[in-house]
Amino acid sequence: MGEALPDRSCGTCTLCCVLPDIDELDKPANHVCRHCMVDTGCLAYADRPLTCRDFLCLWRTDSSLEDHWHPERSHMMVYRQGPQVTVLVDPRFPESWQAEPYLGTLRRWAEVAREDNGYLVVFTGDQVRVIDGR
Ligand code: SF4
Ligand code: SF4
Known part of the structure; x- marks a missing residue:
């Protein structure tokens, strides 16, 4: 069994939708993902690529x-x-x-x-x- 995750949430953070490059989205590093809405989150949540799901x-x-x-x-x-x-x-x-x-x-x-x-x-x-x- 894996260790339980700490009881934490991202809150308003969206840095992982900005800082990394993400090949599946043709997203360069340090650019906001086209699906990322500040204060709302991922507009493509159901269809987001595996990289996003796993991270x-x-x-x-x-x-x-x-x-x-x-x-x-x-x-x-x-x-x-x-x-x-x-x-x-x-x-x-x-x-x-x-x-x-x-x-x-x-x-x-x-x-x-x-x-x-x-x-x-x-x-x-x-x-x-x-x-x-x-
Ligand atoms: S997983 Fe992404 S959005 Fe959540 S706290 Fe970490 S960097 Fe921020
Ligand atoms: S598809 Fe969604 S979860 Fe993935 S980087 Fe873009 S906004 Fe973030």
């Missing part, structure tokens, strides 16, 4: 992330793929990941990822940085 960010799935990691507060969307941690930074707040308490936590996550042969990568607009946790 929840780490704040939704991992109760160890404190409230300040809510994507609307942190201005970052975080997700894991195996040992890899990916951080998509809202380009309107490009330095958010470098502020505490975020940077210290990102470095800790990077160290854990490295021990498992993974890494942590931060995308900010066109900039890509791998945090090695050292």
Whole structure:
């Protein structure tokens, strides 16, 4: 049995409909999906692609992330793929990941990822940085 999800909701956040590129929708990174209506959500909910159906960010799935990691507060969307941690930074707040308490936590996550042969990568607009946790 998988672990129960924390009792959290997205609220008014729509960052996962903005920050990632989504092939099925021909949606580039950092562009609002054409189906996304601010304060309403997905206008194509019943027909949304599998990528959208399967996705929840780490704040939704991992109760160890404190409230300040809510994507609307942190201005970052975080997700894991195996040992890899990916951080998509809202380009309107490009330095958010470098502020505490975020940077210290990102470095800790990077160290854990490295021990498992993974890494942590931060995308900010066109900039890509791998945090090695050292
Ligand atoms: S980024 Fe996370 S909290 Fe925000 S809408 Fe997506 S799943 Fe919900
Ligand atoms: S199809 Fe819906 S869930 Fe998927 S990115 Fe667009 S608005 Fe978000």
